Amino acid sequence: MENKINVVVINPKDNVGVALREIKAGEPLVGVEGKELTAKEDIRQNHKVALAEIPAGGRIIKYGESIGAASRAIEPGRWVHTHNLKSEDR
Structure with a gap:
């Protein structure tokens, strides 16, 4: 059985x-070009998943722009949400 795309990357700069x-x-994360990643935990529909190692304090990039910083280190395949993402005022 062929895996169907289950992740979309909006901008090539996104992590x-x-x-x-x-x-x-x-489950494998399908749709991430050039990487073989597996979900490390359940990821809800429309939620973010890390595509690369993001160190504590590192920028979280979506739409090619920083949307906040990691409040702790995030491994590839981990759910990214309010428990490990600190939003920033603009």
Whole structure:
């Protein structure tokens, strides 16, 4: 059975992708060009998933722009949300 795309990367600069559907821990993240990634935990539909290692304090990039900073280190395949992302005032 062929895997269907379950993650979209909006901008090539992004270090997070967006789940197109609910993704279960252990599922491959399909749609991320040139990388073989696996979800490390359940990712809700329309939520962000890390595509690369993001160190604590590192910028989280979506739409090619910083949307905040990691409040702790985030491994590739981890859910990115309010528990590990600190938004910034603009």
